[in-house]
């Protein structure tokens with residue numbers, strides 16, 4: 001007995017090793033690892049819907065969801081950077097169209113051009129979006145959606161019960177906010193455990209105070225960061241901070257949205273992934289929640305786009321290309337966007353699949369001034385955004401307008417190399 005056992009064990013060990021090796025080899029060839037930060041309600045559902053289409057079409061490929069939680073990539077971006085630097089890229093990853101894609105990854109020589117994905121379908125994508133995902137005549141990512149950042153979501157019941165009119169300007173906002181405050185309802189929900197959520201609110205104030213051209217000029221050096229308009233925007237933003245939930249820095253964006261859903265706060269300013277969140281919770285647009293363009297932002301569509309690219313050295317390159325083809329397709333975008341709370345980047349998706357809010361967003365996208373979002377990689381480089389976020393972190397605590405303005409001026413100087 002004593003002699004038999006080791007032989008037995010050796011055979012067993014060999015068998016296990018053999019099985020492990022075979023399955024390793026198999027999965028290594030048949031995996032697709034996709035990296036995003038889509039883990040909250042709505043965004044995770046959109047991803048899942050597209051994965052479902054992918055898996056139906058490619059039953060042999062194992063989908064590996066490498067999502068890192070935290071809105072706007074507040075944790076994911078650092079994880080991605082480490083992986084990219086270590087030569088261990090995911091097969092494809094979520095990246096914002098514009099500066100985030102180009103400055104962080106394309107110029108650094110980390111991405112493959114993917115013009116071939118767009119063959120015979122260039123006309124299906126907006127030129128403005130194609131422009132910001134291109135570098136030296138080549139396209140480097142597939143825009144799977146178009147989001148609007150400057151939206152104010154509100155609880156319909158709270159507004160009806162208190163007989164309030166939805167504010168269209170910041171002055172109206174403060175008037176409504178005072179009434180809500182008097183009733184013990186926090187007017188504006190913010191969940192800035194990732195500071196980007198406050199940066200987003202500030203962006204909408206900048207748009208309101210500077211107008212579309214003035215706002216655009218901030219990113220080109222045309223608009224001075226120490227101008228009266230910017231100072232007014234910072235002052236107004238600080239005033240807004242007097243009307244937000246006390247626990248804002250402990251909450252995420254979706255927890256803040258939930259405060260509105262529950263009627264504990266009346267409004268939140270957040271990108272339209274919040275609408276994906278609301279619908280994922282079974283809430284109905286125009287019944288449970290309403291929306292308006294952020295105060296003073298009418299006519300401006302502050303835009304960002306999530307896209308996917310092909311990193312050099314992707315372990316499952318052929319599978320990644322299949323994913324990118326799906327992201328670019330009508331079928332993929334129709335599965336993804338209605339759940340995500342975004343409109344398609346393609347112009348031929350079936351309108352009736354989208355709810356009443358998203359249909360209004362489609363109409364606005366075609367007629368409004370399209371402005372780039374800072375917090376979501378479209379307006380400025382990652383390093384400029386980081387500097388602005390650092391200024392915001394101090395501002396929400398010390399509320400020092402002059403100091404914040406000096407910080408913004410300095411960030412612009414460094415970034416525009418003035």
Ligand code: GAL
Pocket residue numbers: 037038043070071072073147253273304305306376
């Ligand atoms: C944005 C991203 C959106 C949404 C949001 C919250 O940066 O573009 O798709 O996921 O973060 O996580």
